[in-house]
Each structure stands twice: as structure tokens, then as C-alpha cells.
Amino acid sequence: MTKLETLNQRLLSLFGDTVRVSAALGELTLEVPPAQYMQVCLTLRDNPDLGFESCVDLCGVDYSAYGNDVNEGPRFGVVLHLLSYKNNWRLRVRTFADDPDLPVVASLVDVWPGVNWYEREAFDFFGILFEGHPDLRRILTDYGFIGHPFRKDFPVTGNVEMRYDPEQRRVIYQPVTIEPRLIIPRVIREDGYGAGR
Template sequence: MTDIAISPEALLATVTEALGARARSVTLALGEVTAVVGAADYLEAARLLRDAPGCRFEQLLDLCGVDYADYREGEWEGDRFCVVSHLLSVSLNQRLRLKVFAPSEDLPVVDSVTPVWSAAAWFEREAFDLYGIVFEGHDDLRRLLTDYGFIGHPFRKDFPVSGHVEMRYDPEAKRVIYQPVTIEPREIIPRVIREDNYGGGLRH
């Protein structure tokens, strides 16, 4: 491993050249480089970022889903569901953020990058479970964190806080059962109490 990482500006140029037309954008902000690629180019872009001499991102550190619904108070006009990966080059001591947007909101699908980084397997299962993003080519895509009978995807912005079903033990049936949620939704408005001389009567 090299002890000295190249500058963010140099990494931006290297990634831009390696991805070529596959990159929708390569940007630098707060010292971090982010590459956005199209869904059709996602898997090939991942291979390039792993194998290209100036990139060599051998390690996938993290992969997660993002729901851009109501992002920036509704100003977002792009696709709703995004997959974000954080990559590390151990040999070149550099990092990269890789983003891809699913073309369809109704059925968000992108390629699995497990053929490139095997560490993606459980990360992609988590993103499928929480956001409903389908990873084409994943050989074991099933829920990871929620229960087998869970309905919906709890990290989506439109998922109800109380959920759709609740689980309880039924002593008569002598087993766990599922039933519609019985919790009444409510809004909690904090009550502000203002008192004279609050804080010991400090003067400003």
C-alpha cells in the first residue's frame, strides 16, 4: 500500500478518464470524489473501477439505498431510488463514492455488483429489504433485517410509521400471528412552557 494518496483533483481526472462515456458525472465536493453512472453501465463501471491501473478499487466498504422522494423539499427532479457505494483502493490509498439511480420508481432494478465485490451480497440484501431495490444477478436476494411476514419496505419515505401489520403471540392458537395494526396514528406537538425568570433570571 502506498502511504501517500493522490490529490482529490487528480483522482477526479483519473476516474473521469477510466469511466469515459459511462460516467454521467464525476464531481468533487468537500474533498471527496463522487461518480454517477447509468444503470445500463453500472456493472461494467464497477469492473473498470476495480481493475483500471489508476483506480484499483479492490474493496467495497459500504453499499446502501437512498430514497430521494421529497429531497430538498420536493425540488429534486431526478429518479427516486439510488444505490450508493463507497470504494477503497488499498494499494493506492484512495476512496471513491459510486452512485447509480434505478430507472423505474415502480420496480427499481439495478445490476448486482457481487461478481465484482463479493462483499456486496449482504449490503444488497439490506437495500432490497429496506428500500425494495432489486439487484439483478444476486443469487440470494431475500429479506435480511425484517421478519419473513413483513409487508413493504420500511426505509421508503412513504412507509407509514406504524407499519402495515403487527405481530403478537396468540395464547389460544399457541403461536405467533399477524394482524392489522391497531395503533391509532397521531401527531405529537411539543408543548412549550415559558416561565418568567427562567434560567435564574439572567439578564441579556
């Protein structure tokens, strides 16, 4: 039995029908309902048969248009990658926020303290709220930034731009002033290009 099969059996025996396990690219994905998210993560960390001591990554995902299709399921998800040093295996865990207008999932700062900044980044870029997070505020965008730039409905040009105004001697915000333009590429044709070379 391979390590992946062993881990799969342990996950199914512990969590049963409350979770969904799938395999792809040599790694398992454990999909957890948001109501059980915190408890499942505690079990993943504390159960000696699993022993996921470390959360190496956590990110938000906007599934509104995923791949080549429009997604009919939940819009916002949270994906984390766990690592067990003792058992030398990895696991991807995914949960979805119930409400696309106000996406909320439980914070895992009390389970793995290192996810603090990851959750702040997911809040900043996707607007996902982490219930119970001790300091949920923007981490990479400006304090006055409007919106969440990694959402698929966020305008590519943004909403506002900032610049330094020498007359006011400060940074000011103003609506984006990008003028749309049509660019026509210049084509150079060479006689005999590609023939006999």
C-alpha cells in the same frame, strides 16, 4: 496536484462523457448510468491506475423527497463507497434505477463478493432488485413483512403488527391498532424564571 485531482483526471480520462464526476466534502462522487454500472465497477476494480479492491459500503436511497425539495429525477438510487488500499483513496459511486415502480440494478456480487448482504439489505428496506444476485431475500425484516420500510411513502406506524396470542400459542399478525391521540404538554411557569440568574 492533489490526490483528489489525480483521481478525478484518471476517472475522466477512462470513462469520458459516460459518467459524471462531482466533488464534495473532500471526496469524489462518480455517477454512472445503470446500463454501464457493472462495466464501470469492473474497471474501477481491475484497472491498476484506480485499484479499488474493496467496496466498504453499499446502500439504497429513496430520492423522492431529498433535502427540502421534491425530487423530479429518478426515485431510487444505489450508492457504494470504494476504497483503494494501494493508492490510498476513496470514491463514492452512484447509479439510479430506471423504473420507480420496479427498481432494478445489476448485482455487484461477482465484482466485490462482500456486497452480498448489503444488496439484500437494500432490497429488504427499499425494494431495489439486484439482477444476478445469487440469493436475494429479506435479511432484517420478518419473512412475512409487507412492504419496504425505508421507502418514504411507507407509513410510519407500519401496516401490520405481530404479537403472541396465548390462546393460540403462536405469533399472529393483525392490522396496526395504534390509536391516534392528542398530547397537550403541561407548562409550568415560575415567577421570575431566567431573570437575574
